Amino acid sequence: MPDDLALRLLAGALPQLEASFRNLPPHTNDSSAMDAMAAVMTQVAQRMADNYPYFHPLYAGQMLKPPHALAQAAYALAMYINPNNHALDGGRASSYMEIEAVREMARMFGWTEFLGHLTSGGTFANLEALWIAAQLSPGKSVLASEQAHYTHSRISSVLGLPFATVPADDRGRMDVAALESTLRNGDVGTVVVTLGTTATGAVDPLHKVLTLRDTYPFRVHVDAAYGGYFTLAPNLGEEAARAFACIAQADSIVVDPHKHGLQPYGCGCILFRDPAVGRFYQHDSPYTYFTSRDLHLGEISLECSRAGASAVALWATQQLLPLIRMGEFANGLASSREAAMLLHHKISADDRFFSPFPPELDILVWAVRAATVPASSRLAQQIFAAAAGQNLHLALAQLPSRFFPAGSWPDQHQQGTVTCLRSVLMKPEHLSWLQEIWSRLSQVTGEVLAEPVTSAMAP
Numbered sequence: 001m002p003d004d005l006a007l008r009l010l011a012g013a014l015p016q017l018e019a020s021f022r023n024l025p026p027h028t029n030d031s032s033a034m035d036a037m038a039a040v041m042t043q044v045a046q047r048m049a050d051n052y053p054y055f056h057p058l059y060a061g062q063m064l065k066p067p068h069a070l071a072q073a074a075y076a077l078a079m080y081i082n083p084n085n086h087a088l089d090g091g092r093a094s095s096y097m098e099i100e101a102v103r104e105m106a107r108m109f110g111w112t113e114f115l116g117h118l119t120s121g122g123t124f125a126n127l128e129a130l131w132i133a134a135q136l137s138p139g140k141s142v143l144a145s146e147q148a149h150y151t152h153s154r155i156s157s158v159l160g161l162p163f164a165t166v167p168a169d170d171r172g173r174m175d176v177a178a179l180e181s182t183l184r185n186g187d188v189g190t191v192v193v194t195l196g197t198t199a200t201g202a203v204d205p206l207h208k209v210l211t212l213r214d215t216y217p218f219r220v221h222v223d224a225a226y227g228g229y230f231t232l233a234p235n236l237g238e239e240a241a242r243a244f245a246c247i248a249q250a251d252s253i254v255v256d257p258h259k260h261g262l263q264p265y266g267c268g269c270i271l272f273r274d275p276a277v278g279r280f281y282q283h284d285s286p287y288t289y290f291t292s293r294d295l296h297l298g299e300i301s302l303e304c305s306r307a308g309a310s311a312v313a314l315w316a317t318q319q320l321l322p323l324i325r326m327g328e329f330a331n332g333l334a335s336s337r338e339a340a341m342l343l344h345h346k347i348s349a350d351d352r353f354f355s356p357f358p359p360e361l362d363i364l365v366w367a368v369r370a371a372t373v374p375a376s377s378r379l380a381q382q383i384f385a386a387a388a389g390q391n392l393h394l395a396l397a398q399l400p401s402r403f404f405p406a407g408s409w410p411d412q413h414q415q416g417t418v419t420c421l422r423s424v425l426m427k428p429e430h431l432s433w434l435q436e437i438w439s440r441l442s443q444v445t446g447e448v449l450a451e452p453v454t455s456a457m458a459p
């Protein structure tokens with residue numbers, strides 16, 4: 001079990017950290033309440049059992065990837081200090097580790113000069129990107145694809161910016177012709193390009209959006225909270241690879257180490273191509289005492305207190321698994337993508353299912369063949385529940401039925417939606433578990449379809 005590995009790593013390093021502070025007068029934690037604490041921990045263990053087994057390869061549902069054992073151990077070791085990366089006064093070592101770790105993230109996208117830092121997650125990272133965009137072109141609108149994360153419309157409303165969606169094509173990617181006709185009307189400040197949508201892992205055609213910048217002035221913000229690390233993957237399809245290849249031309253990039261980067265929650269990252277945007281963050285606060293001339297991360301971020309432990313865990317992970325092409329981390333992403341392509345192949349060849357399009361990253365969606373769209377949706381829900389009963393955890397997604405080939409159902413409408421099965425194969429081990437995943441899926445599907453037709457076909 002990785003958690004056991006983390007405990008061993010922690011036990012090895014904690015005495016070393018403690019020893020570094022041995023010059024202080026003795027100060028020990030009160031252990032008289034040990035029995036009471038142990039009793040509460042028993043309750044905690046019981047309560048935490050009420051979860052899906054996110055750590056196991058048969059959990060192949062939502063975007064949940066277990067943190068690396070090294071990240072767990074480094075995070076826990078940092079807890080001995082509990083640093084706050086707001087200021088060097090609150091977390092000196094961890095602030096420098098954040099600066100180094102973020103430099104590696106920027107380098108992964110081809111940037112050596114940039115401004116960036118970690119955040120509590122992708123939402124806050126995107127907020128900072130759109131906030132800077134608003135400072136540069138006040139009152140101008142934000143555009144994102146209808147398949148973009150809902151956070152962009154909410155953030156725009158927080159910032160008081162007009163927001164509009166751009167239709168997606170039938171593969172869930174931003175429709176560039178539709179984007180251009182909106183741009184023609186003017187007053188667009190920022191276009192959000194999603195490299196890896198949350199629902200289907202679709203990759204917006206960044207290369208085509210960038211060429212529109214020659215004609216219309218707008219900022220390009222890349223939301224790669226989920227998909228960003230795939231820039232290292234060697235086995236992307238041609239179009240996705242073209243989009244990732246020009247990511248360095250974006251004005252800002254968001255990527256979430258707590259999604260695909262093997263980190264515990266509480267770790268997002270925002271990067272700006274132009275370091276000069278740092279001027280918008282300037283503030284003077286009587287509460288925070290900046291005692292050093294060096295950069296305090298609180299001077300370039302909207303959040304104040306932030307877990308320094310997140311930076312320590314990320315730094316440690318990147319020491320072991322550098323963000324390089326052909327490295328072990330990149331190979332893990334390649335395995336995930338291969339697993340998704342293999343499962344897509346099996347699903348496409350099985351006439352009980354419909355597959356709308358091949359996966360661009362490692363997220364797969366598919367529908368169940370049935371006489372009507374509502375019957376198909378109901379079967380998807382039944383298969384989802386039956387699979388969970390067999391310890392195979394999938395997810396459900398509500399998708400436009402136009403994503404599927406015309407004639408997939410007699411009552412298929414351009415505007416309608418269908419409930420689909422969805423699987424995020426983001427653990428590298430999913431590849432070696434694929435046969436097991438497929439055989440469980442195939443078996444429960446057979447059982448659900450064999451049930452009396454009335455329950456499946458009732459309106």
Ligand SMILES: *Cc1c(COP(=O)(O)O)cnc(C)c1O
Binds near residue numbers: 121196
């Ligand atoms: C997950 C996600 C977000 C939101 O990030 P959080 O870390 O959940 O706050 C934004 N955009 C995309 C594309 C995402 O996948």
